[in-house]
Amino acid sequence: MFVIVGLMYSAWPGAATLAFVLFLAAAVGDWFDGFLARKLGLVSNFGKLMDAMADKIMVMGLVIALVEMHRIPVVLALITLCREFFVTGMRMVAASKGVVVAADTGGKSKTMTQLIALGFFLGAPMVAQDGNYLFHWDATRFAEQVNRVGYFIFIASTVLSVWSGYRYISSNARLVLGDELRSR
Numbered sequence: 001m002f003v004i005v006g007l008m009y010s011a012w013p014g015a016a017t018l019a020f021v022l023f024l025a026a027a028v029g030d031w032f033d034g035f036l037a038r039k040l041g042l043v044s045n046f047g048k049l050m051d052a053m054a055d056k057i058m059v060m061g062l063v064i065a066l067v068e069m070h071r072i073p074v075v076l077a078l079i080t081l082c083r084e085f086f087v088t089g090m091r092m093v094a095a096s097k098g099v100v101v102a103a104d105t106g107g108k109s110k111t112m113t114q115l116i117a118l119g120f121f122l123g124a125p126m127v128a129q130d131g132n133y134l135f136h137w138d139a140t141r142f143a144e145q146v147n148r149v150g151y152f153i154f155i156a157s158t159v160l161s162v163w164s165g166y167r168y169i170s171s172n173a174r175l176v177l178g179d180e181l182r183s184r
Contacts (some may be wrong), residue, residue, distance in 0.1 A: 083165040106164030115156035120150025
């Protein structure tokens, strides 16, 4: 994530393309790692927690960089960040009780949508900067459209964040808050 963000701020030819390629490699690698773990029966509680944490670190690091670049509104980033902290906090409480709660389909859909949006955000400068440098093609307008698609997909991912966060909280509130709910 740090290398990708650093490349996002670099102006040398190929930096935007390298950022995009590294992001794709990380996203595909994350998917493939989970696929192999399930296929080979190597799923562990540690893996469930750390895979979700790694996804959050990657996504939120890039989102923060995109907010600083004025490509994502801060309110969308804050909604997403609050959801991630809240769900992670609930997971930690559940883990302290010996229960690991893995991501459900809503959370996985949210993450996939975020990754697709981020791919568009990283693809826009690749097309604009490196397309112009390599092919002498002014793709500024096309890059603006690619960025706009990323923006709308990110809005959808924010809606999915709220929806999947609500589902997660409602499904796991008794598990996480069980002692506190019983004492009232």
